[in-house]
Amino acid sequence: GAVVSQHPSRVICKSGTSVKIECRSLDFQATTMFWYRQFPKKSLMLMATSNEGSKATYEQGVEKDKFLINHASLTLSTLTVTSAHPEDSSFYICSATKLSGSTETQYFGPGTRLLVL
Amino acid sequence: SQKIEQNSEALNIQEGKTATLTCNYTNYSPAYLQWYRQDPGRGPVFLLLIRENEKEKRKERLKVTFDTTLKQSLFHITASQPADSATYLCALGEDYKLSFGAGTTVTVRA
Numbered sequence: 102g103a104v105v106s107q108h109p110s111r112v113i114c115k116s117g118t119s120v121k122i123e124c125r126s127l128d129f130q131a132t133t134m135f136w137y138r139q140f141p142k143k144s145l146m147l148m149a150t151s152n153e154g155s156k157a158t159y160e161q162g163v164e165k166d167k168f169l170i171n172h173a174s175l176t177l178s179t180l181t182v183t184s185a186h187p188e189d190s191s192f193y194i195c196s197a198t199k200l201s202g203s204t205e206t207q208y209f210g211p212g213t214r215l216l217v218l
Numbered sequence: 219s220q221k222i223e224q225n226s227e228a229l230n231i232q233e234g235k236t237a238t239l240t241c242n243y244t245n246y247s248p249a250y251l252q253w254y255r256q257d258p259g260r261g262p263v264f265l266l267l268i269r270e271n272e273k274e275k276r277k278e279r280l281k282v283t284f285d286t287t288l289k290q291s292l293f294h295i296t297a298s299q300p301a302d303s304a305t306y307l308c309a310l311g312e313d314y315k316l317s318f319g320a321g322t323t324v325t326v327r328a
Contacts, residue, residue, distance in 0.1 A: 105261075107261075133314060135315075135316075142227075142320070142321075143320055144222075144307070144318040144319055144320040144321065145262070145307070145318045146318075147315060147316070147317070150314070150315070192259075194261045194262070196261075198314070204250075204267065204269075205314065206252070206264055206267060207252075207264070207316055208264060209254075209261035209262045209263070209264075210261050211260055211261045212259070212260060212261045214259070
């Protein structure tokens with residue numbers, strides 16, 4: 102398998118503050134990492150694709166200035182929710198791709214629960 | 219429009235029985251399809267991958283089929299156990315991206 106960690110697992114912040122979430126692949130190098138958000142009883146929605154050393158690719162409707170992504174190394178990507186508001190409260194999950202032969206499999210982190218008051 | 223539908227939101231079965239979950243899709247041409255397990259408040263855990271040219275894949279008590287003509291995948295949990303209780307997500311792989319269904323929550327009664 103492959104292990105992906107996220108930190109913090111849970112964060113509560115005041116409206117208007119910024120929150121940084123880290124995603125690390127612990128035992129493999131990942132050229133591509135993905136950021137998702139998930140609302141209760143809903144499917145995971147892809148927010149952006151992050152490649153090491155280049156700018157992230159955002160999905161339609163996701164504000165790149167609101168959700169800043171930095172992929173500094175092959176094992177670390179960060180998502181910063183800037184000037185968070187209550188509607189940004191959600192479950193944020195990252196994944197990292199691991200290449201096995203010709204197949205890329207996404208391995209997910211445990212998620213970060215964000216609550217904006 | 220593109221759509222991924224998982225048969226039902228919830229499935230309750232007796233321990234020892236086989237759970238069968240359905241994933242149907244429209245307006246996708248996935249090169250592969252994956253199934254994940256998600257427990258409450260946790261990230262998805264990868265279970266199985268099946269490619270478009272594969273009909274069936276097995277892993278221990280799990281079996282996945284993939285019919286690109288019907289645009290459907292079936293996911294079976296045989297000899298189910300209470301520990302199998304979780305939400306199961308199907309995900310379609312196109313290019314390098316995954317698109318997820320909303321999931322089916324399986325509850326296995328002892």
